[in-house]
Amino acid sequence: MEEALATEAKPFFLSLAYSAPHWPLQAKTKDLEKYEGKYSVGWEEISRRRLARQHAMGLIDPSWTPAPHEGPEWASLSAEQQRILDLRMAAYAGCVDAVDQNIGKLVAKLKELGQFENTVFFFLTDNGACAEGGILGSGNEESIRNPLSTKGATGPRCGRAWANASNTPFRLYKHFVHEGGMATPLIVHWPKGIAAERGGSWVELMGYLPDFMPTCLELSRGEYPTHLEGSEITPHSGESLVPLLTKGDSPIHQISVFWEHEGNRALREGDWKLVWSREGSWELYNLATDRIEMNDLAAERPRLAAGMQRRWEGWWAWRTSVQFQTSFNYYRMINTYVKSQK
Secondary structure: OHHHHHHOOOOOOOOOOOOOOOOOOOOOHHHHHHHOOOOOOOHHHHHHHHHHHHHHHOOOOOOOOOOOOOOOOHHHOOHHHHHHHHHHHHHHHHHHHHHHHHHHHHHHHHHHOOOOOOOOEEEEOOOOOOOOOOOOOEOOHHHHHOHHHOOHHHOOEOOHHHHHHHOOOOOOOOOOOOHHHHOOOEEEEOOOOOOHHHOOOOOOOOOOHHHHHHHHHHHHOOOOOOEEOOEEOOOOOOOOOHHHHHOOOOOOOOOOEEEEEOOEEEEEEOOEEEEEOOOOOOEEEEOOOOOOOOOOOOOOOHHHHHHHHHHHHHHHHHHOOHHHHHHHHHHHHHHHHHHHHO
16 A cells, blocks of 8 residues: 555555455464353354344344254253364454454554545455354364364364354355355445445445446546457446445346356345255245245245246356356366266
8 A cells, every 4th residue: 555655646456355264264372262262152142142133233124034043952062062162163253353453454554644534445255154064063172273283174164053153144155145145244434435424324225246346446437448458358247336335225236136156046136036056946035025035935926936037047048158168067077087987
C-alpha cells in the first residue's frame, strides 16, 4: 500500500486470502490456549447459543426451522473424546482469531496512511463449513498442539458434527450448493461511501462472487477489457454491489443465477431456488419463507420446478461448456484406462 500511494495517483487494490482457518488447522499456541475449554459444553449447546444470538441480531427469522444436528449426542461421548473435540474447535477458533488480529494490523496501517475512511473493505468466506474428517473430525492432540509436526492428510480437521454447529442453522456443507454450502457472510466497511444511517444495517438482497468484478470496476472507475493479445475476453457475468451499499432497496439480479460445483447444481430466480446434490431428485425451496431449505416444494410446484430445471440444463449445455468439459474429462479418463489395460 505504501508503494502504491508513493508511485501512483490511483486507487489501490489489495487481495488478502488467508489460509487460516482452512484445513489443516494450524493455530498458534497462544491463540489455541485462549479458546481451550470454551467448546466443552458441546455442539448442541453451541448451536443453541448461536441460533439465539442470530435471532436477537435479526439475522435469522425465528419462524425458520433449523436443520437437525447430524452428530451423536455430546453427552454420549467419553470425557477424553470431548476433550479432544473441544481442542479441535479451539484450534479453529484460534485460527479465526489470528485472521482478526492481522486485519487489525491492516486497519491500523490504513489509519496511519490516512486512507482508512476511503478504503472499502469486503470481508467474506468462500463457502460454508467444512465437514471433512468424518463425523468427529481427525487429528490427535500432538497434531493440534504442534501443527508443524504433521503434513497434509494427517492435519487436524473439525469434522461434520462441529461443521453442523458452525453452519447453524443451515443444511449441508462445503462442496454442496445448498445454503449450508454456499451462503457465506459478507461484511462491507466504507465510512466515506456508506451513509451513516446505513451503517450497521443488514442488506438481505442477493449477491454472489462474480459481482466483485463489476463492483471493483465501478469503485475504481475502471473498464473491463474486451480483447487481450488479439483474443476476445469473455464478458463478466456479475452485477455491481455498489447500489446495495448506497441504497439497498432493490435487487441487483433481475434474471436467473446459476451454480455448479463438483456435480452439485442450483438455480435461483427471485426467492425461488432449485437445487440438486449429485443424487436423488431436484429440490425446490422458497427462500423468503424457508431459507434453511427444510420444506421441499418440488412436488407441490412441479411446473415451476420442471421449468427451472430446463433453464439450468440449457445454461449447463450452452452457456458455460460445463457439459462439454465434463464429457471430455470422462472420455480422457476412459481413454487413459483403456491405454493402461493395453
